[in-house]
Amino acid sequence: MPESPNYTTVLDSDSRRAPVRVAFVTRRTSPHVKATDDPFVMTHPETLLRVAIATEVLMILLSVVSLVFNAPLEGMADPIQTPNPAKAPWYFLGLQELLHYFPPIVGGVLIPTLVVIALIVIPYFNINIEAGGLWTKNRARRLRVLTISVIVLTIGLSILEVWAILAPTLFVAALMYWTAGTPPDSGGRLRRWLTSKPLPFWIMTWFLIEAIVLTAIGTLFRGPGWSLVWPWGGSL
Amino acid sequence: MASSTQNALNRLLESRVWQSVFRGGRGMSNLHRALAVQQNLFLHLFSVKMRRRSLEFGITWYLGTLTFVTFLILVATGIPLMLYYHPSVPQAYADMKDLQFVVSAGVFLRNLHRWAAHTMVFLVFAHMARVFYRGAYRPPREFNWVVGVVLLIVTLFLSYTGYLLPWDQLAFWAITVGSNILSAVPWMGAKIRFLMLGGTTVNANALLRFYVLHCVVLPLVAVSFIGVHFWRIRKDGGLYREPRQTHYPAQPQPISIPSSETESEVTSPHA
Numbered sequence: 001m002p003e004s005p006n007y008t009t010v011l012d013s014d015s016r017r018a019p020v021r022v023a024f025v026t027r028r029t030s031p032h033v034k035a036t037d038d039p040f041v042m043t044h045p046e047t048l049l050r051v052a053i054a055t056e057v058l059m060i061l062l063s064v065v066s067l068v069f070n071a072p073l074e075g076m077a078d079p080i081q082t083p084n085p086a087k088a089p090w091y092f093l094g095l096q097e098l099l100h101y102f103p104p105i106v107g108g109v110l111i112p113t114l115v116v117i118a119l120i121v122i123p124y125f126n127i128n129i130e131a132g133g134l135w136t137k138n139r140a141r142r143l144r145v146l147t148i149s150v151i152v153l154t155i156g157l158s159i160l161e162v163w164a165i166l167a168p169t170l171f172v173a174a175l176m177y178w179t180a181g182t183p184p185d186s187g188g189r190l191r192r193w194l195t196s197k198p199l200p201f202w203i204m205t206w207f208l209i210e211a212i213v214l215t216a217i218g219t220l221f222r223g224p225g226w227s228l229v230w231p232w233g234g235s236l
Numbered sequence: 237m238a239s240s241t242q243n244a245l246n247r248l249l250e251s252r253v254w255q256s257v258f259r260g261g262r263g264m265s266n267l268h269r270a271l272a273v274q275q276n277l278f279l280h281l282f283s284v285k286m287r288r289r290s291l292e293f294g295i296t297w298y299l300g301t302l303t304f305v306t307f308l309i310l311v312a313t314g315i316p317l318m319l320y321y322h323p324s325v326p327q328a329y330a331d332m333k334d335l336q337f338v339v340s341a342g343v344f345l346r347n348l349h350r351w352a353a354h355t356m357v358f359l360v361f362a363h364m365a366r367v368f369y370r371g372a373y374r375p376p377r378e379f380n381w382v383v384g385v386v387l388l389i390v391t392l393f394l395s396y397t398g399y400l401l402p403w404d405q406l407a408f409w410a411i412t413v414g415s416n417i418l419s420a421v422p423w424m425g426a427k428i429r430f431l432m433l434g435g436t437t438v439n440a441n442a443l444l445r446f447y448v449l450h451c452v453v454l455p456l457v458a459v460s461f462i463g464v465h466f467w468r469i470r471k472d473g474g475l476y477r478e479p480r481q482t483h484y485p486a487q488p489q490p491i492s493i494p495s496s497e498t499e500s501e502v503t504s505p506h507a
């Protein structure tokens with residue numbers, strides 16, 4: 001029995017005379033106290049300091065880049081002389097790449113509109129709220145839906161010969177099958193991590209990979225007449 | 237030397253003028269620190285206290301903050317650029333040449349604006365992806381996600397309208413390619429395009445329109461929505477933190493309290 005300090009227990013309702021209260025927990029009540037290890041800190045200076053450091057780092061980086069690399073400036077605008085290829089800014093090159101594959105109404109209007117709408121409604125669909133691995137519920141049915149989607153996309157994209165979109169699709173699908181095959185807690189770290197991911201993770205990942213691939217192709221691999229070229233020159 | 241600077245600084249901070257501006261008062265107590273944030277129009281978009289975990293780098297990667305920093309850099313470099321720029325053909329292009337060869341540090345100014353703009357577009361996408369993968373769009377933050385989507389589109393338009401302003405071949409044809417996409421919109425595509433360009437081709441009217449959008453309209457829209465975005469972060473309870481395992485005491489520990497009245501030991505029922 002360790003030495004205990006000299007406590008006295010009294011029955012009192014005057015908080016000035018008996019300021020410390022002790023709760024006695026009986027057998028039937030849970031003594032658990034909800035405690036988090038997430039304390040508060042003062043915004044000034046803790047947050048402000050971090051924001052200041054982030055600002056400094058980015059300022060320095062951009063200043064150095066601006067000292068080394070010059071912004072491009074070509075000859076004056078000339079409506080008569082069309083450069084080949086004429087390219088939009090890089091963040092629209094994925095879109096321009098879509099226009100190469102699909103008619104303008106699809107690549108230029110339908111797909112971008114659907115993407116924006118899809119982004120907006122993400123938080124309003126319960127499927128995006130619930131966490132939990134994709135294969136923990138209704139595994140057989142979900143596998144069927146995945147397989148049918150992959151077959152439809154593969155046939156459709158093959159007919160249109162849009163390999164640049166098909167390849168990432170098959171890659172993501174392969175990852176999904178890989179995680180579907182085994183119980184959630186088997187395999188290496190990557191497999192376990194992927195297995196714990198819900199459906200929205202897969203859709204967003206698929207979308208981002210497509211966007212990156214298309215933008216990269218449009219930026220680096222397109223030359224005169226939107227033909228395929230190597231980034232360092234020469235046709236592909 | 238050091239101490240006289242220190243003295244001067246102290247006298248400034250204690251002067252009536254300073255204290256009339258920054259009412260929080262001096263001192264390092266938490267009250268003073270809270271007042272420094274709460275009594276300041278700009279800082280009070282922050283709450284005075286935050287969860288330590290929401291400041292960890294691994295949560296946000298500071299991508300939203302960095303996006304905002306690029307926006308500030310763009311405002312700070314954009315205003316001096318406006319001093320040297322005329323939105324007219326062919327003067328706009330000549331102004332680029334002036335920035336290059338005549339204006340002191342003109343090249344640096346233009347470079348910084350350009351690279352910060354590209355960086356901002358990249359960071360907005362990265363921030364969005366980060367927020368998504370954290371699941372931080374979930375209620376009650378769903379509206380702030382929508383505000384974010386608006387900011388994404390505004391950012392793209394800001395960058396796109398700025399792209400035309402140098403009036404070089406790159407600018408002209410990029411905008412031509414981009415605005416041609418609009419023609420594909422069914423039924424009113426051509427009308428929208430005409431409205432945007434002030435003509436059927438990219439011309440001097442388009443330059444003026446893009447200039448007004450780029451330097452006035454879109455920055456104001458962006459500032460408003462950024463304000464709402466930040467305000468909503470506070471109203472939604474600060475940054476989203478993944479629910480971590482809460483810690484419960486493993487087993488109730490036996491306690492013993494000598495009672496003054498009975499002098500006997502009271503022990504927990506589990507003892």
Ligand code: HEM
Nearest residue numbers: 296298299300301303304364372381384385387388475476
């Ligand atoms: C001009 C563009 C933007 C700026 C300046 C900006 C700024 C910020 C900042 C400073 C934060 C604080 C935490 C952090 O750094 O992540 C934040 C959080 C957030 N942002 Fe943005 N943002 C922008 C665009 C977007 C976009 C495009 C989206 C999504 C579509 C978005 C959605 C959110 C959400 C949901 C939060 C709350 C995250 C949480 O509670 O943990 N923002 N934003």
